[in-house]
Amino acid sequence: MDLNFSPEESAFRAEVRNFVGEKLPAHIRDKVMNGVHLNRVDHILWQRTLHQRGWGGPGWPREFGGPGWTPTEQYIFEEECAAAGAPRLISFGLKMIAPVLMAFGTPAQQARFLPKIMAGEEWWCQGYSEPGAGSDLASVKTRAVRVNSPEGDHYVVNGQKTWTTLGQYADWIFCLVRTDPAAKKQSGISFLLIDMKSPGVTVRPIITLDGAHEVNEVWLEEVRVPAANLIGEENKGWTYAKFLLGHERTNIAGIGIAKRELARLKRIAEAEGRLADALFAARVAQIEIDLMALEITNLRVLSAERAKKAPGPEASILKIKGTEIQQAIAELMMQAVGPYALPFGQQDVGPDYAANLGAGYCNLRKLSIFGGSNEIQKNIISQMILGL
Structure with missing residues (x-):
């Protein structure tokens, strides 16, 4: 096992360092270096700056528009960005739902969502935790019932998600929902993509100890979700959730x-x-x-x-x-x-x-x-x- 960086990786580090030094806006750098909260505009500006360079999807494979970096190059990129005072990239789209879409999404889902994530055109949030289901995610109670209709098959979703980070900015939310209440906990869960502008979606702020509005509770009341927004197979969402969490915990x-x-x-x-x-x-x-x-x-x-x-x-x-x-x-x-x-x-x-x-x-x-x-x-x- 060789833990040393190769000459090519060292050259890549220099390339990233030079780019970030030249392109990172000074006002964003000052905020990061002094622990000041960033706003939505700050994050989107940096994401679009990276996208213009072809680095909007760090770690994404080339077939999905990414630079095709190795895990080591991605690590170097993140280390250099952090050292220079660049914002941490919002992971919900880039590092959480995107890998799920690449691995389990349909070609239509990949074509619809991945380019907008990379370009900073759509903001995602995570709909996992509930008041009675935090670390024990298999206990989710948000219910999704499939309806077959002439207007198109869809799910009707009812429930509540909580601790939804930056949900006030989000265009979309990926959700764990229960589609088979009679099945064992892990077996009756599905993975849905929900438009935050859908009727019946309500975002309510949770103000944290530091006085910031960073997390929210999200209420879903009779929300219609097209069946085309189901990831993979119905009742197999636990498989996709575990896949996503492996990426999240490494990034943390x-x-x-x-x-x-x-x-x-x-x-x-x-x-x-x-x-x-x-x-x-x-x-x-x-x-x-x-x-x-x-x-x-x-x-x-x-x-x-x-x-x-x-x-x-x-x-x-x-x-x-x-x-x-x-x-x-x-x-x-x-x-x-x-x-x-x-x-x-x-x-x-x-x-x-x-x-x-x-x-x-x-x-x-x-x-x-x-x-x-x-x-x-x-x-x-x-x-x-x-x-x-």
């Missing part, structure tokens, strides 16, 4: 982002004189060691993918440790500035770099919950690796 590791935020932590700690505190400095060093170990683990996964091996329980390891590291960095940033971290977003209280630290800490508590809680990921590891 966010190693490039963690590296950038660790550098930010060091700058803040230096400015506050905290690195002279041996205990504080030791905690920073431990996070850096953990991050280096996580990166090696991620590179091992990439090496396996070169041999066409899909991520298995390793995705759960990356998810657990990656989220823990990001949370630990946010906690130390807040501790470094002390009470100046408490007034969320107030630039006139304390140093400028302290304004968003408390809000950022609160926001990142979610990382160990979404994408399958870390406790559930530990169960997956114990079953699949340890055989318990």
